[in-house]
Amino acid sequence: MTSTNENQIKPKKKKTTFVAKLGTFAISIFVIYAIAPILWTFYTSLRTGRDIMINATGLSFNNLSFAAYGSVWRDTNFPALVRNSLIICTITVILSLTLGTGAAYALSRSNFRGRQGVLLSYILIRLIPGVLLLVPIYILMFKIHLLDTYIGLALAYTTFTIPATVWFMKGFFDSLPTDLENAARIDGCSRLGAMWRVSLPLVLPGLAATGTLIAIEAWNDILFALLLTSSNRSRTWPVGMREMIGEFQLPWEQLTATAFLSLIPVLIGFALVGRKMVAGITAGSLKE
C-alpha cells in the first residue's frame, strides 16, 4: 500500500482493520476448505446415478432424493457392519475409560516412586511404529483365539487409546482442587469412595469428551480392523466399505451415501462435546 496523507494520520487503525479483514477472509477460506468436501459428498449422495454420469461437476437441485441411502441400507450388509462397529466402540469406550480413568486418578493424586517412569512410558508408546506391532499382535490374537471377535478388536483399540485417555483424564483431575476429596475423607469416605463420589461427578464433562474421542478413534480405524477381522461376524464398517467399493464397483451416489452415513455419528459426537474435546487435546498436548 502506498502511504497517502490519510494513511499517515491514522496509520495504526487503518492497518488493523485491513489486517482484520484479511484475517476474516482467510478464515472463511479455511472454513470452506474444511467443510466443502463434506458438503459436496452429501450433495452427490442425493443425486441420481444418471445425473452424476451426465454432468458430474454440475450443480442442480432437481431430482434430489435420499434414494441412495435407502438402497445402501436395504441392499448391502452395511447395517450389520455398523452394528458390529457400534458394539466394538461401546466395549472399547467402557474398557478404556475404566482402566484409563483409574490410572489417571492415581497419577494425578498420589506421588509415588516410579510415577515419572509410568508417565514417560505412556508417551514412549506413541513413538513405537504401529506396523512393527501389527504382525505380532496378529499372531498373539491368533494364539489366544481372539481373531475375528468383538473383544479381540476392542482389546486392541483399548490398548492404543489408553495413553491418550490417561493424559486427558489426568489433565481434568489436575484441574480439580483436592480440598473436596480431603473433606470427604475426613467424613469417613474411603479413597476409592472419594474418587467415585466426589471427583468423578466433577469431571463428567471431561469423561464424556474423552469417551467420545475414544469412540471416534475406534469407529474410524481401518488398519486393525482389516487385520483382526475376517468375516461378517465382527467386521467393522470401514473394512466393509472398502470391500464393497472393490468388489461391486459401487456407484458414486451409493458410495457417497455410505460415506456420509458413516460420518453422521462422528459429526453428532463432535457437535455434542467438540468444544471440550478440542480444549482437552490442546491442554493435554502441551503438558507432554
Next chain:
Amino acid sequence: MSIKSLPSRADKKKTVVSRFTDLFEGKYFAWLLLAPSLAMIAFFIFYPLYRGLTLAFTHTILIESPDSTFVGLDNFRQLLKDPLFWTSTRHTLIYLVIGLISQVAVGLFAAVLLSRERRMIWLLRIILVIPWFVPPVVTAYMWRFMLDPDFGIMVKLAHYIGLDLGGAGIWGDPDKTIYGILFVELWRSYPFFMLFFLAGIQGIPKDMRESTSVDGASALQHFRFIILPLIKPVMFISSLLGAIHLINSPTLILLMSNGGPGDSTLVLPLYAFRKAFQNFDFGYASTISVAVLVAIAGFAIVYVRFIGFGKED
C-alpha cells in the same frame, strides 16, 4: 501429601470385601489403579514389540510352516539388496518431507488466524478440526471422487485456474499419485498441528502484542520475533509426533492407491503390510518394520540434535 496423613475408615469390619478395599487405602493405592492398564500395555504393546524385534531375525513364512527358524542377519542382508525396499524408502522420505512442511505451514497459518479473540471463535476452531476426525475411509473415497479425472469437481476447478489434471488423472499417472495423496493428507492432518500451535500461541501473555505495537512492530514483525520463538518448543514436539505419524501410518495410501500405480506410492509400512498379509512372510515384514523403527529413532536423534538444541539463539 496431606491425604496420606488422614485416618482411613473409622469403623473397620474385617470382611473379605473390606479387606480388598483396604488394599486401596495403603501405599499400593496408586499401583492398584495403574495395574490393569499397565498390564494391558505390557501384554498388547511391549510383548508384541519384543516379538516383532525377534521375528526380524527369523525365517517365518506361515504358508510354509507355522514355525520360525533363527537366521541371524539374513533378512537384513536381503533387505539391503532389495530394490523395492529402497524405492519405498525414497517414497517414505518424499511423503515425510513434503507432508511435514506443508502441514506445519498451513497449520501455523490457521493457528495464527484462530488465535485472535473474538465472538464464536471456538465454533470456527471446531469446524476447522473436523477433517481430522473424518474417518480415513471416508476421506480417501471422498477425495478420490473429487479428484477423479472424469467426475471430479477438483479437477474441474483446477482446470479453471489453468492446472491440467486430465488425461490419466492423478490416480493413473505414477508421477502424480503421491502428490495427490499428500494433498489429501494435508487436508486431513494439518488440524493436528493447528491445535498444537494454537495452544502454544494462547500460552503467550495477551499484553505482549500491546507492548510490541507500542514499540511500532507490525503484525508480521510481532509474529516473526515474538510468536515464532515462543512457540518453538511446541513446534518441536508436534513436528516430531507428526513426522512419526507420517512415517508410520500408511492408512491413506493403502486406501487411495494401495501402493500403485505400479509401485509408485509404495511406502515402507505398506511394503511391510504387503509382505506380511499377502506373502505371509512375517519374518521379512518384521525386518522392514525394524528398519522403520531404526529410521524413526535415527530421525528423532538427528532432529533433537540439530533442530532441537542446535539453533538456540
